[in-house]
Amino acid sequence: MNIVLLGAPGAGKGTQAQKLVAEYGVAHISTGDLLRAAVKAQSELGKQAKSYMDSGSLVPDELVIALVKERLESDDAQRGFILDGFPRNTSQAVSLDSALAAMDMSLDAALLVDVEPSVIVDRLSARRTCRSCGYTGTKDDEKCPRCNGEMYQRDDDKPETIQHRLDVYENQTAPLVEYYRGHGILKAVDGDRPVDEVYADVKEMLGL
Numbered sequence: 001m002n003i004v005l006l007g008a009p010g011a012g013k014g015t016q017a018q019k020l021v022a023e024y025g026v027a028h029i030s031t032g033d034l035l036r037a038a039v040k041a042q043s044e045l046g047k048q049a050k051s052y053m054d055s056g057s058l059v060p061d062e063l064v065i066a067l068v069k070e071r072l073e074s075d076d077a078q079r080g081f082i083l084d085g086f087p088r089n090t091s092q093a094v095s096l097d098s099a100l101a102a103m104d105m106s107l108d109a110a111l112l113v114d115v116e117p118s119v120i121v122d123r124l125s126a127r128r129t130c131r132s133c134g135y136t137g138t139k140d141d142e143k144c145p146r147c148n149g150e151m152y153q154r155d156d157d158k159p160e161t162i163q164h165r166l167d168v169y170e171n172q173t174a175p176l177v178e179y180y181r182g183h184g185i186l187k188a189v190d191g192d193r194p195v196d197e198v199y200a201d202v203k204e205m206l207g208l
């Protein structure tokens, strides 16, 4: 199973990816998680990425593409992978295709988790993330239900940044829906429903 997850920030890509990983043991490659870890570790990549992330803009392609290529070459990705938050624009999608071809791999599906922008704003404003394990919850979670870690609000989930992230999605990422439709691998699920209903559809769409 080699899959790309598409959808606006807050559509539920990470949640669906976590469920697929738990059930099928594939690698979860979330560029947002990898970049946040680099910022936390204050690595060279983290220092370069931080200002873009804080403002809700995309980190330069060459940084993100190098990160994803390294991750795709690791052992656990050979059993299958779910890319979450990558590609974010056409140039990243083209780079992904050639990186996979060079490794004799290809994508099985690009799965769009489709949610209206008005729903997204509400969801992102209420979203809280675990500082220890990255679990995504809501402001009702006082502690992380998975590891009891501290829940916090990501800087880029604050109202002033959310609209910019949605604009970036519309202008740069949404065109990928047509890109993957053109490649004949686009599948879509309605993401504006309870998590388990969406997951049931995801599995059906992926033939699992």
Ligand code: AMP
Residues within 6 Å of the ligand: 009, 031, 032, 033, 035, 052, 053, 054, 056, 057, 058, 059, 060, 061, 064, 084, 085, 086, 087, 088, 092, 156, 165
């Ligand atoms: P996410 O957790 O996927 O919402 O990503 C959080 C932030 O990380 C984004 O707003 C971007 O600044 C950066 N980011 C994540 N993935 C990418 C990507 N594929 N290309 C460029 N920037 C990215």
